[in-house]
Amino acid sequence: MQDHHVNVGILGLGTVGTGVARILLTQQDLLRTRSALTFTLHTIVELNWDKERDLDLSGVECITDAQKMLENPEIDIIVETIGGYEPAFTFIATALRNRKHVVTANKALIATRGRELFQIAKENGVDLLFEASVGGGIPIIKGLREGLVANQIERVYGILNGTSNYILTRMHQEELEFGQALAEAQAKGFAEADPTLDVSGGDAAHKLTILASIAASGFVNYQDLYIEGIQNITKLDINFAKSFGYTIKLLAVMRRMENGLDLRVHPTLVPNNHLLAAVNNELNAVFVKGDFVGNTMFYGPGAGERPTASSIVSDIVDLSRDLLLKEGEQFSCRTLNPEQGIPVVPVEQIRNRFYLRFFTLDAPGILSKISGVLAQNGISISSMVQLETHGKDNYVPIVLLTHEASEQAMKQALDAIGKFDFIQENYLRIRLF
Amino acid sequence: MQDHHVNVGILGLGTVGTGVARILLTQQDLLRTRSALTFTLHTIVELNWDKERDLDLSGVECITDAQKMLENPEIDIIVETIGGYEPAFTFIATALRNRKHVVTANKALIATRGRELFQIAKENGVDLLFEASVGGGIPIIKGLREGLVANQIERVYGILNGTSNYILTRMHQEELEFGQALAEAQAKGFAEADPTLDVSGGDAAHKLTILASIAASGFVNYQDLYIEGIQNITKLDINFAKSFGYTIKLLAVMRRMENGLDLRVHPTLVPNNHLLAAVNNELNAVFVKGDFVGNTMFYGPGAGERPTASSIVSDIVDLSRDLLLKEGEQFSCRTLNPEQGIPVVPVEQIRNRFYLRFFTLDAPGILSKISGVLAQNGISISSMVQLETHGKDNYVPIVLLTHEASEQAMKQALDAIGKFDFIQENYLRIRLF
The missing domain is CATH 3.30.70.260 (ACT domain)
Structure with a gap:
């Protein structure tokens, strides 16, 4: 066993990038004990270096030129935390073509343009991991992909969007109307200034696309999902649901059927005695039903600097194991198979x-x-x-x-x-x- | 990428061994798609071949001589499902010394004699995995060891024994006394003829020893745990707890403290609004709190042929990746470190x-x-x-x-x-x- 060093580069020092930098700087000893690898935060690319961040970056190369980092042969793994479609797509593609492994939390990008990226990764013999793209700090992707690898996955369903779950929880607990609860979520930082992607179900659908693709060992087309948001739920509906013994939740649902996957995101009346009815505020929870394991559930924080960074670093540690592989070998069950399309049953x-x-x-x-x-x-x-x-x-x-x-x-x-x-x-x- | 074949041998064809055989025989295509590896059930060692098992074992070497399988150079991975201390310990040690990877669900053995076995594994450059030893089909060990690798683990607590949870659930729901609920659990197959290890807290303590050892990156001594069972809980206590807003559960608890780990298994009054209060019947659930991720929870079936086999096969797939490693390399965060003792704080x-x-x-x-x-x-x-x-x-x-x-x-x-x-x-x- 040799002493291996792994150099990590981070693209973007916003909330999530800061969290990843913090773990790499403060948990180096812990990571070395557990993995026998030494992880070094080598370079950070960020356009705005004026912001105060409470990080000691001495010894870290702090630059504004992404290309310089993407071409640096000393860097083994690139973490993309800038979000959005461009330039994130181009940066990830360039990193993969330069034979660097990549980690991202970018659910929108993976769900809509992942197929192209996984193809590029495959052609270049590197990996693209994305644990943080679903369920924030919950290791749901690893659990589904590796922990339940022996199972045909029959169902995946749960609460995948923290913002809408927070809004619905407040509507239930405080008898607020949607607009009031949304305003409160924005004031507390649980909703963006433009909350459309969260409350419309789009964000949960991105995440469901990713989970369903893993579950079905192929690639689901995001456009095939049925999506409905929570904007039309009123205080009156919440109270009627209560009187019938139900709680209204925004659920993402995958069911395996004869002719494809049933894939939907929409508000749902959940019976009060189901565990999902008790998953409140900004928390996420996902049930996975496999043909051998039966029902399992994974629960935890679906967003935030520290939980998201926890998942990204677990991907970094996973990827670093590729350094131990024989020439030409690759772990195959890690990435989504870009060549296998998965049919979706019309709603x-x-x-x-x-x-x-x-x-x-x-x-x-x-x-x-x-x-x-x-x-x-x-x-x-x-x-x-x-x-x-x-x-x-x-x-x-x-x-x-x-x-x-x-x-x-x-x-x-x-x-x-x-x-x-x-x-x-x-x-x-x-x-x- | 080459086409790899992995030959698996199973020691013992009881409930769990039968489940593992069933997965290897029926899910071969699924496993090949996901892992790019072909898994073959090569040999089964079992003393009683007369029992009817509903398995088509044509093409599988069915023998009674364990030594023959343990010495067969064609076999890559051995699954131990016979349980107990001997001959399980000797068989596992022999397999490891013959440089075969081993998978086991044997919590008692790992918790009490694991240190010796991990030492032997280390000396021989092979791995001993044990996902099924805690939480049955729940991928809690992988989640803790890999998914939360970036975290200092502050707390682990939950319901780790399905039998006692079933008994307590029935006492709550049907106002039964302990003895009545135990008799019902035995009649339904949720409790053994001799239920001592389950109801005394010993089984949960074995599992807590394993989880705490992973969390603390070392080895906890099972003898250091404080253990109390559920035998003295009466219907009256259940009703008093209810009246105060609590549910009585047998909890296993690990807390990281200044001078070591707080490690206990005992009945606990859980507030009714906590998710653990809603984990009923034979199900298991574990909360893990990390310094970055915060609180996460893993839930599912804690026992049974099919869930346990699901976890064992996930270990088999994990171990088969060692075939892709360069000579002399080993994955280090997989096994418990036998050289690092972890102090336990006196109760x-x-x-x-x-x-x-x-x-x-x-x-x-x-x-x-x-x-x-x-x-x-x-x-x-x-x-x-x-x-x-x-x-x-x-x-x-x-x-x-x-x-x-x-x-x-x-x-x-x-x-x-x-x-x-x-x-x-x-x-x-x-x-x-």
């Missing part, structure tokens, strides 16, 4: 139970018209609540829970019901777990 | 909150005598319940919750209180989370 073919909420005029015969349309489409009602008039415009809320029905039938029914002149436009359909 | 130095339950005569002045002894030992009471006489012998239950106090002070107080002639002998102390 219309999926069956679900539904929560439906309408505001209707308070007049005779309305409920029979709504239930008539549902019956025509083969949808049967399992419970119903109509409250007495309260509030503006003489409209009252009606809430229905249905038995299982096809998404196609529900779409047709809602199109028809939406045309009734006694129904307000802002009706809502939420799926049940 | 007397630990501080806890306590639940105390006494049966006393229903006479004046008793409560003041009990609380007087507690006060003399610096222990302050946070709440108290005394019920009216119900039941035999004129004795009534008194329950106290205390603020934090040292274990030493509590021991002294209980020794003194136990000597009062108005107290029945079967008083109980349970720690609070």
Whole structure:
């Protein structure tokens, strides 16, 4: 056993880059004890060096020229933490072509342009790892890819976006409307100034694309996912859900079916006795069901400087093992296979139970018209609540829970019901777990 | 990248061995896709070949002579599933000396004689892996060792014994006494004919020894742990705990302290809003707190043929990567370091909150005598319940919750209180989370 040194370069010294630098600087002894490798923070590329960061960077090459680091033969592993599509894509591609291993937390990039990057990695005999791209500090990717390697993965489902989980938690606990809870999340730093990607389900869908690709040993096309956000959930819906014994969560769901994967991100009524109903605030949790292991669950912080850096450094340690390999060998179950496309089942073919909420005029015969349309489409009602008039415009809320029905039938029914002149436009359909 | 073949031998075809054989026989294509390696079940050693097992073993060498398999140069990896101390220890040691990698689920052996085995593995340049020894199918060892490698581990705590968790769950849900719940667990196959190791906390302590050794990058001595079982918990205690908002669980706890590890297994009152309170029946769950990641949790089936086999096969795939290493190289963070002993803090130095339950005569002045002894030992009471006489012998239950106090002070107080002639002998102390 020789004494190996590993030189690491970081692209971008924002929140996550700072966390990675902090671990490499403060945990060097710990990492050496555990891995028998010495990790050195060699170079950092950052455009803004004026910001105060509470890091002692003496001995570290601090530069602004990415190209210089990407071409430096002394650097073994590059960490990309700048985020976004460009120049991140070009930098990662260049690093891989220069035969450097790369670690990234960039879920949007991996989910939408990962196939190209994994192809470049493969051609150059290097690896691209991305543990921090899903579930922040939770080692879910390693757990799925290696810990459950012996299993056909039947299901992956969970809470993958901390911002929307924080908002929904506050709506449940404090009876806030969506806008109020969002404003609070922004004030506390749990939501971005532009929260669109988080509350629309897009971020959770990026992460689900990645988990599903690992689970299915291929590559899922992000465009194939069905995605719905939490923007239309109201305080009223939260309270109705509570009264039925449910908690509303933004779930990402993968199910293995005969003809492909069922892949969806949408608000979901989760029964209160399910562990996911108790995953609150900005935390993430993912259930994975394998054909041998059964149900497992991974839980923890889904974002933040220190948890994300924890995952990135675990990838660095993993990659450094490549230094011990024979010439021409590569670990294969680590990266996504860019050559194997995975079909996704169109959402219309999926069956679900539904929560439906309408505001209707308070007049005779309305409920029979709504239930008539549902019956025509083969949808049967399992419970119903109509409250007495309260509030503006003489409209009252009606809430229905249905038995299982096809998404196609529900779409047709809602199109028809939406045309009734006694129904307000802002009706809502939420799926049940 | 070459086409590698890996030959696996299994020692013992009981429940777990059968599960491993089943995966190797049925998931060969899946494993090849994911790892680019071809795994072959080469040999099984078993004394009783008469038993019906629902496995097609054509092409597999089925023998009774362990020595023959351990010496066969064609076999790369040996799986030990016979359990117990001997001949398991001798077989594993022999396999390692013959430079074969070994996988085991044998928690008792790893916890008590692991140091010797890891030393032999090190001297022979091979690895001994044991994912299935803790948490059954949950990839907790990989998560802790690799996923959280960048963290100083501050705490590990959770439910590590499925049998006692099943018994406690039934006591909570059905208001059973311990003996009734145990009998039910035995009838359903969740408890052995001799359940001592499970209900006494010994099995959970074996697992905690292993997790703590990984967390502290050294080796904990099993004899240093404080261990208490669930045999003395009564239906009455369960109901008192409920009334205070707690659920009683058998917890294994590791805390990193200045002068060593705090390591304990004992029944614990867990607040109902903690996720561990919702981990029911035979399931396991472990929280791990790292200095960078914060709190993470791993949950799933803690035992059973298929989950345990899932973990064993993940170890087989991990070990097969050693075939790709340069001559003389070894992965170091995989095995426990046999040369680094880890000190354990004596339980007397630990501080806890306590639940105390006494049966006393229903006479004046008793409560003041009990609380007087507690006060003399610096222990302050946070709440108290005394019920009216119900039941035999004129004795009534008194329950106290205390603020934090040292274990030493509590021991002294209980020794003194136990000597009062108005107290029945079967008083109980349970720690609070």
